[in-house]
Amino acid sequence: MSTASTGAVAITGIGLLTPAGSGAEENFRRVCSGVSAAATDPELHGLQADFSCRVPGFDANALLGRRTAWKLDRFVQLALVAARQAVADAGLDPTSWESARVGVVLGNSLGGTATFERQHRAYYEGTPEDVSPLMIPMGMVNMVAGYVAMDQRIHGPSLVTATACASGASAVGTARQWLDAGLCDVVLAGGTESAISPATLTGLSRMGALSGRKDDPGAASRPFAADRDGFVAGEGAAVLVLERERDALARGRRGYARITGFGASSDAHHATAPEPQGAGLERALRTALADAGVAPDDVDHVNAHGTSTPLNDLTEARALRRVLGSSPAVTSTKGVTGHTLAAAGAVEAAYTALALHHGVVPPTANVTELDPEIDIDVVTGAARRARLDVAVSTSLGFGGHNAALVLTTS
Incomplete structure (x- = not known):
């Protein structure tokens, strides 16, 4: 639950590495195109769900340097690049900012799953002796905040939120509270996940969470559609630079x-299934609206x-209605990006x-026929121009x- 704010918080920088591309503008163009990023994934060959949404053309060695990249799991690599993008976009300089007044809070859920799988095999x-001495720091969830703090010369508070697929939203909300409480003047907030590995995808598949459309991956993620059958696993990172609006304007x-x-709220209902009527999401949404006034x-x-x-979309639609x-x-942009899990x-x-x-x-x-039980205005077919002053982003985990x-709007 949040408390009333004493001032607005501005998003002054955005860093994005997702299946929709690199950087804010490339990402937004792709999600507005409505063209899915899902494709058959050679690393998942032989699995029931052998397709995913990967960040295209990501070269950690080129972007971070080999000496840095080799010691980091991919979920940290993505976050470091996104953080650098966001700070540059905000026009800030880590070599000159008051580092003790800068914080970082990032969402993550599964940590370095690919690292653990490789080291388990070794x-x-x-x-x-074949196990890397870097296995633990590469796999630990909290290390992404630590490494971003090291990379950006941040000496204020650092934290990782782990609320499953709500982790990134929890991080942004937490960062806003830090600014409101006067703990920081600038916060890098966001989320990251890169858990597209055989064991993780097998686990999700065994749960029945993934789409089975392996013959047509590009059409597999279809939020709110009558014939939806599960999500497509994705990866990505997003980092937002947050500042008090008055400081940004200055x-x-x-x-x-x-x-x-x-x-924020808890269903207290089931490990993986949402409360059927969306009562928990309704509480979180009403709290957020009251907080915003x-x-x-x-x-x-x-x-x-x-x-x-099937369960999430109907539950969420009921609460929104x-x-x-x-x-x-x-809209749900997961039709393009797939589900980026903790980064979402x-x-x-x-x-x-x-x-x-x-x-x-x-x-x-990918929505050709809306679920008849979903009674909300889902934008389909093409992007819609509109006057937009107030918007909501919802997350469930x-x-x-x-x-x-x-x-x-600013």
Whole structure:
């Protein structure tokens, strides 16, 4: 639950590495195109779900240097590059900022799963001496905040939020609270995940969470569609530079949008299934709206969690309909990016800010027939231009975690 804010928080920089591309503008163009990034994945050959949404053309050695890249799991590599993008986009210089007044809070859930799989194989196929001494720091969830702090010369608080697929949204909400409490003047907030590995995908497949459309991966992620059958696993990182709006304006930066409300709740219902009526999400959403001081009728746009699973999409749609009615233009950008898991809330907060900034709602990809039980205005087919002043981004996670962010125009 959040407390009333004493001032708006501006998003002054955005860093994005997702299946939709690198950087804010490339990402937004791709999600507005409605063309899915899903494709057959050679690393998943032989699995029931042998397709995914990967970050295209990511070369950690070229972007970070070999001496840095080799000691980091991919989820940290992605976050480091996204953080560098965001700081540069905000026009800030880590060599000159007051580092003790800068913080970092990032969402992650699964950590270095690929590292653990490789080292597990090395142990059982070889000897203990074949296991890397870097296995633990490469795999630990918290290390992504630590490495970003090292890379960006940050001496303020650092933290990783782990609320499953709500982790990125939880991080952004936490960062806003830090700024409001006066703990920091600048916070790098976001999320990262890169867990597309055989064991992880097999586990998700065995749960029945993944789409089975292996013959047509590009059409597999179809949020809110009548024939949706599961999500497509993705990877990515998003980092937002957050500052108090008055501080940003003082240095000549208006920002893409403002974070004005945050709400969180727990379903206390089931390990992986959402509460059927979406009561937990409703509580988080109403808290966020109250925190922002906006009425439900004020909301113009929702970037929904919209995973493309039968349970999530119906549950979420019910909650959105009860709280916001049928007026807001709703999208799920996971039709393009797949589900980036712990990064999703931050990625989608960035897309929401860009939608407000450009006055454009991206379409929900691959929806030819909306689920008849879903009674909200889902944008399909093509991007929709509209006057957008207030928007909401919603996130749900295993364990019953719910988070909602309210964003407004700068």
